[in-house]
Amino acid sequence: MLVTKPYNRERAVEYARRWAFSRNPLFNDYTGIGGNCTNFVSQSLYAGSCTMNFTPIFGWYYLSDTERTASWSGVEFFYNFLTSNRGVGPFGREVAPEAIELGDVIQLAREETGYYHTLLVVGFSDGVPLVAAQSDDALDRPLDSYTYDYARYLKIDGVRLRVENTEDCFDSLYGGIAIIPAETV
Secondary structure, three states, X not given: OEEEXXXXXXXXXXXXXXXXXXXXXXXXXXXXXXXXXXXXXXXXXXXXXXXXXXXXXXXXXXXXXXXXXXXXXXXXXXXXXXXXXOXXXXXXXXXXXXXXXXOOEEEEEEXXXXXXXXXXXXXXXXXXXXXXXXXXXXXEEEHHHOOOOEEEEEEEEEEEEEOOOOOOOHHHHHOOOOOOOHHHO
């Protein structure tokens, strides 16, 4: 049975702050081969949800570079998963800019190429979102310092999980020890 729990925004932000300028050794770094921004935001969302969706192809998970879904590291695939997920894992929706909070996601686009960058909201300054990102590593960078044509704002509404999957991954993930606690695999 699926149940819904709150998304832990504070843990997502804490994770982003910890790893914004370095790389968690539990994950591959895609900088230079497509970019690491969505991979980094997925890690942060996982820190705040501790729940992956292991549905082949259309889920959202990362076990290794060869055992992952496109939604873990691809900008559009990530958006599609997050906004259409009716199963296990985090879920959200596109909202107006003023509706975002800490731990929500912003994706940037250029007219000629579409959406290309995923950012995690880690603060606000005079109403301007401050973000964390990788590839072009950033922490507390004002959104208005980016050059882009348009953006979409993704509110994380919650996390669905199966009742029998209640283990907490944060300590092992945050410490760079394991992606999923051994007792839950």
